[in-house]
Amino acid sequence: MASNDSAETTGEATGTVVGRRKAARYMVPVAVAGVAAVTIGLVPALADSGDPDLPKITAQELVEKIAASDEEQLSGTVKISTDLGIPSLGGLAGSFAPGGQGSDSTSSAAPDAKLMELASGTHTLRVAADGPDRQRLSILGEGSEYSVVHNGDDVWAYDSESNEVYHARSEETGGKAGKHTAPKGVPTTPKELAEEALAAADDTTSVTVDGTAQVAGRDAYQLLIKPKQSGSTIGSVRVAVDASTGVPLKFTLSPSSGGKAAIDAGFTKVDFAKPDASSFSFTPPKGAEVTEADELKAEAGKKGATDKAQQDLGALEDFKGVNVIGEGWNAVAEIELPGGAGLPADGSGDMPAQAQQFLDALGDKVTGDFGSGTVFRTRLVNALMTDDGKVYVGAVTKDALVKAADTAE
Template identity: 85%
Template sequence: MAPNDSAETNGEATGTVVGRRKKARYIVPFAVAGVAAATIGLVPALAASGDPELPDITAQELIEKIAASDQEQLSGTLKISTDLGIPSLGGIASSFAPDAGGGDASAAPESKLMELASGTHTLRVAADGPDKQRLSILGEGSEYSLVHNGDDVWGYDSESNEVYHAKAEGAERPGGKHKAPEGVPATPKELADKALAAAGDTTSVTVDGTAQVAGRDAYQLLIKPKQSGSTIGSIRVAVDSATGVPLKFTLATSSGGKAAVDAGFTKVDFSKPDASSFSFTPPKGAKVTEADELKAAAGKDGAARKAPKDLGALEDFKGLDVIGEGWNAVAEIDAPGGAGLPAQGSGDMPAQAQQFLDALGDKVTGDFGSGTVFKTRLVNALLTDDGKVYVGAVTQDTLVKAADAAE
């Protein structure tokens, strides 16, 4: 069993592999559920069985092994379980999808990603370098597939027999780098990269034994905040001992109980997938919608809808500021329109949205004034009555203290 070697991520220990915690993009005020769904890109899950004997390795060496992994070919099956403690999104989730303005786009990726914000899902994945990836979400008697092959990205919903088509990013540029759209569920390696990027000198990183995942021997990397006040208790990453590819992760909340997100391979193969995995032709009779058509339709409605972007930058938000550091960082932004929530019963908010807010919200007061905290197990947001928003993966008390400090 590997020793419990520790490497505090102070910059010197990890070099460029682990950077300061990235700021996060959040949707407000009542799309806290969308934020929680996006945090799937941050997290991982615990290996379940087996304690193989492996050579000793330090945390630093294991992090470097992940960073050095050049495995670009794989296929397998993933299981993802998410328990963020949010009510069912119901019709509210669909209002954020591209077809909310009347366009028919059930096969668009944005329409499907919100489903991963709760419950347990089985996914099949395949990859062959940066230009070929396939991801399928398996349902009961149906399947949603997202295929990236060179210049093209296809989404297909077998239940509705609808197809979404877009040009991959950079496809129009000669020699451009092809990429699938941001917000598309990532491989375990990409998820682990995000988790490691969140580490800084406020973080403890250790090797915490070994495990067996999908029939492969793995080391377990344990990432924990040193600070109190975060909703994140720990992140555990099972790393394939041979390839350095993260196989499974778990995000545990500081409040305990079931893991907030558990995502990992149940079957994995690192050989080259068959080329047919990345070929797609719209089935006969399927309705095909081009991404440009959706953008045009959204523009006519006066409300362009965007896919959830990578948890990378809040710079787009007006008046953004960050209070605190590390795991206790809280983003302060101006609420859209510069006002707080409509008064209950005012008629300014749909009844369903008001019901959703009431299920999540707690009234709070402090030096900042008064407001409402909307809670999930992972991400909390405070909307003050004077139109400020404070968001972070922190507890309610930490959120209120941040708002008080900003006054």
Template identity: 75%
Template sequence: MAPNDSAETTGKATGTVVGRRKAARYIVPVAVAGVAAATIGLVPALADSGDPELPKISAQELIEKIAASDEQQLSGTLKISTDLGIPSLGGLAGSFAPGGAGTDGGGSAAPEDKLMELASGTHTLRVAADGPDKQRLSILGNAAEYSLIHNKGEVWAYDSKSGEAYHAAADAEQQKQQKKEHRAPAGVPTTPKEFAEQALAAAGDTTSVTVDGTSRVAGRDAYQLLIKPKQAGSTVASVRVAVDAANGVPLKFTLSANGGGKAVVDAGFTKVDFSRPDASSFSFTPPKGAKVTEADDLKDAAEQQGGEGKAPEGLAELGGLEGLEGLGGSQGLNVIGEGWTSIAQIKTPGGSGLPTGGSQGSGDIPAEAQGFLDALGDKVTGKFGSGTVFKTRLVNALLTDDGTVYVGAVTKDALVQAANGAK
């Protein structure tokens, strides 16, 4: 029978993970992915039947095994499947991203233009890594492929469907910082290891971490690390991480919602090889006739439109896996609570909520449009006044009629309670 360890970690164990950042050298660059989601996930890996018999290990020992993992070379195939309970947005992100399809900057091959495509549905990815300086990620489509290549501070992206390419080069200071953090430019979580590190960063007094059996993932023996919030009010039911028994590399990541149903995020390898990939995997030359867009050109276009040209943050961070405490110093933003039930309180400019309508056009918008807005969320009232809660299976947001936003990986009741307490 597979081992079962009921010991819980403490904040000290968490410090081990956060403090020993060399484990992050495994990370594959994912400028292509932009948002958390902890919301991007991978379909369960093809697993052998039956759980392997492995030596017993404690939760703390398994966490330390992840932190000590120093695998810097790998190649493999992943499947990404995300179910936030919202319609697929496809490539719409590019219409709103700096330099995207909706701007004069153009550039459908820009990594941020692919962000929302990975935020819903199922996707197959192929990855390769050779230390902190060389990584490749490819999204496989129907008779098309999108590839992102990072090689010693230089980033290329190519979309075979559109025939467009994107190019960026980090300056010396940026390369130095990226090497220190063991991340590629604009890196965000896409592999099970990256997701696991985000989840473990939240472990502490608000979190239970145990070893819950074993499994086989992509043909390899693995321990199952189970992470569960102790706090009531979180939309996260649990996070399960399959950890390679031999080298400590997370092979699969599954985030389940309190509402039940299929996983919100399910991340796992279907194939994985820890030998050094061929050097040609990290070389790229734009095909003849490809339209090449430079990152600096997109940044200039974004600044002219009033933006900052900054790449979107990771979904996992937006999903609340790291908590929101670090945002407390931002202008107009306050963080309520801690751990898994952290809620960001944001004062919107102008202090107004959703527009209102009237039957004879007496409101801000037509009555038909008002009905559509009302259908998107749930009307709520409390000591704070009234507002609308917009929900996904992971992240919920309350927009009050006075223009204050409360957002977090928490339930509707928790948002209302936070708004009441803020008054």
């Protein structure tokens, strides 16, 4: 294996790829950790055939190679394995997701609800893309399959287990072309995950080339991204970058606490040839129940908002925004909840039993100069909710959250 220069980048070096603001430096580590919890990423190849001997490349050159990659046609088989250390959500996530059981109008095929299942466990997917207007994602289950197909102005989702179909026009999804196979704002490829990680690369971050690998039968360089600061729950992000195209093939996020990767995602098979047009065609199967997005919207409009929803909307008017404490990977967002209320007291009846049980499983009571509150912990993103209605959240340890709350103005 050829020796690769491990050139460490600075804020100026990576600044040629992505712009930064203080808020962005906070959001990216959290987005990489949490998002990636509900999103479509791709796990590593099942078997590698050895490290390839590739020409030397610096970290800066590899970052630029990722930014310059413009492959919009591909197909392949992928896997995603997510272990955030969160207790099983069961049916809870679907109940509160759009189109879930907690909504006035439901469809088990609605993408926002179904894709929440990727928040934990290991899943096998098939993907295909042909430019910004045609993509297909299929989640393979035991004897069942869930697919989301974006073809021009139409977005179709089909759940074979329930034989339900969800249909929306592009303008109804609220997103831009090419972003319809996942909830708005969720990265849908290893490339997008890698770019978000690189957006955090300033002088608090080490970015180096750490050897080579072979992923899905393709030669790749390995880009290693690590926080320089202590106190972050993120230990490292490793991205395998296709040596030929610059496309990230594998994304692995490891927690600072050690153990298995929190997110291990990568292609097991990939082809950059133009997929067959039939990959993006869809006709509802005979007997399937079809739900139209515009009909759901019209039905919700007729019912009107409930008193509780009106109260919630009114409370949002008091929202005072986000204050960022610290910088880089140790940045913590301070959020003042509308109305200044903390968590409902146990047994108050203000929270569903499932939700209360879930929060109790994560909660850890803490005190400090700020007063008292509860820290909700995962392997990556932690949050402190104070008894007086403030929330501190970040990809940092419990002690770092308490310190941030103590020093908040």
